[in-house]
Amino acid sequence: MNETLSQIDGSGRQESMLVAAHLSKRYEDGVLALDDLSLAVAPGEIYAMLGGNGAGKTTTINLFLNFIDPTSGQAIVDGIVTHEEPLTARQKIAYVSENVMLYTNFTALQNLDYFARLGGQNDYSKEEYRTALLRVGLQEEAHGKRLRDFSKGMRQKCGIAIAILKDAPAILLDEPTSGLDPKAGLEFISLLDDLRSEGKAILMSTHDIFRAKQIANTIGIMNEGKLVMQKTTEELRGENLEELYVNYMVSGMAVAS
């Protein structure tokens, strides 16, 4: 496994928190959703997976959470192969799904409390929940409201707050900005920046080229289950990411660099 790590993460940076090693997934119906994906995310780093619908982003995240088993290869979290020790691996992951759904009969605070406890955090005070909600931009008056009255964006914010409260070393975000308005999107970016400074390893999938460029350390472009391009933001400086992205989408031929 260390071999795999050094292969992928040969940059001499700190050992990676999230590693996909030749990860492939073929679904029961024969669709090859992920084809030999290798990537690594170190603590204090944000990796953005860009790709259209059906590119394999959610599949990748599901493999990291071991919601599905890989057909071949490994998803590794903090040195733990997820399909070998899923429960331990999940303890090290905070996750925000594409469309955050929480208990509609519970208030935001109740949802936070429940999921914090599930995440192994039993000692938060109500104040800390409120602070977390304020941090993700949910106004005070919404904290005690039931989730059934929340908009998609408000739910998304709760989901992010839950992820923050879990205080796990790795964070997986599946299209986290999709339900947020521009202002909330901006706040979210700065929140991600904070989390990165705290040393979290963040893997996010997104359609949003602009935000990806703004925040990520590394950007990977995925198409039909393959990682077709992977560059750091430094390497991308001066390049037109939109153009690159569209080109890769259209041709789909280029190989990961």
Place this chain on the structure above:
Amino acid sequence: MFKTLIEKELKEIIGSTRFAVTFGVCACLIVLAFYVGARNYQISQTRYEAAIAENFRQMEGITEWLNVNHHIYLPPNPVSSLVTGISNDIGRNIQVQGLGELRAEDSRFNNDPLFAVFRFLDLDFIFQIILSLFAILFAYNAICGEKEQGTLRLTFANGIPKDKYILGKISGSFLALALPLLIPILIGCLLLPIMGIPMSSQDWGKLALVILAGYLYFGIFLSLSVWVSGLTHRSSNAFLLLLVIWIFSVLILPRSAVLIAGRAVDVISVDEISAQKSVLNAQIWREDRDKMNEFKPSEDTEIDQIMQDFQKMMQDLSAERDQRMRELGGRLAEQRRNEQSVQERLAFSLARLSPSAAFSLAVMNLAGTSIDLKQHFLDAASAYQQSYASFMREKTGGTLKGGGMVMVFRRDGDDVTPKEIDPQEIPVFQYQPPSVATVFNASFLDFGLLALFNILFFAGAYTTFLRYDVR
């Protein structure tokens, strides 16, 4: 973590509007069932006392014990009023004579047919319907609902073992529903002493077992619902499937079991028995007539002697006739009893495929209102008949009423004014309802079945969920 899971179920279920409304309705119905049972007992008790008084009143002024028309009555019982079973369908009144077959008459439904139309709102019925629906209504989407809602995914993004989760889910929802249900049940129990229902400790024991059976029954439908909710990925499908299962369990299976058993096992009918009896009767009469025709007094005998011979022959014929009729009657009755018990066994075995039937049979056995009640009452009456017969023999000097023709010879010219009889001398009929130990033994099989259903469905829910795709 287990505590967290259970707490969440409690909060989620009890905090919902669905719960407030449904629980309100269920609670009212449960309390109502207790109230109706208590009222039912009070009414039956009044009638029972009135019937006994009337029985004695009819004996007033009678001077001959032979002219007494004595009736005994099935006394009401508090638990039987709560779980009525067949107690309203069978006769509660038996005319006792020194000899002969006893027949119970005047069932409650016979006197008040209106009640037969909709039956009573008893605990058996209420528990059977309410507890199962209550469980289904809150657990049909236990798993697939969370999946649809998307919360299952987020839950399992944490290090939660699936087995712990499903255990927490089932025990949490059981507690969330079963604990509140205790409130109306306890209120109902409290209602009994308040309404002056004399509950013996035996009665309380039986009632406690009835409630225990109710909880077992509730557990069956709860784990079944969780199971079904883990078999599908759409809660609407789960609900539909559970509704179908419910209809089968509560309505279709028990009834078709009886129907099938009725078809499969022929039982000689009461009509056929009486037809056979009258055939024999007619035949005997023909034979007797021939014998009477053949009666030829010897020529030189006195008329008195002839009369006496004739009388003797008549008495012999009558005795023989009785004997033959009794033999046939006994044989047919036994045949009917045997066939009935085969039929019953088949019907109940089939019906027990339904948890609702198993529950119903369990609580009827506990309340002493199962199908055996009729026989118990008759047995008690037969035992009583013995002591009544010896009492009468003592009073009348050997003559007994009932079996057939009775001839009373009385010498004329006795001008002593006859003394009135004292009805209080008649031995008192006491119906001893079966003890807790007896009824528990009788319902043991059904308790076992209820437990088995619980284990089966729980295991089903458990193993299904371990393979459930939580994405």
